[in-house]
Amino acid sequence: MADQKGDQNQINIELTEEIADGEYVNLAMIAHSNSEFVIDFIKMMPGVPKAKVKSRIVITPEHAKRLLHALKDNVEKYEAAFGPVKQSDEVPRFPMNFGGTMGEA
Secondary structure, eight states, rough: OOOHHHHHHHHOOOOEEEEHTTOSSSSEEEEEEEOOEEEEEEEETTSSSOOOEEEEEOHHHHHHHHHHHHHHHHHHHHHHOOOOOOOOOOOOOTTTTTTHHHHHH
């Protein structure tokens, strides 16, 4: 009987190939109301004045707090394994040429 109860608490999560590939983002913007948090994940490209929202996630305040704790826990585990994450108060600056040679058009 204990096995059946354990099975009831399991969730079957589907991860499509498209979602599994992931999206690179380097900026997140967060807004909230009394009932939800909206997190926009954005990719900014060097030298391009326009950035694109790659994904928008809408969650409840309760789930936002769970996410906060989960991120904190994972950062602590990361730092225990790899050392402190270096953090700067500066706004990230991107080189116009991504570190390679500049081409001419």
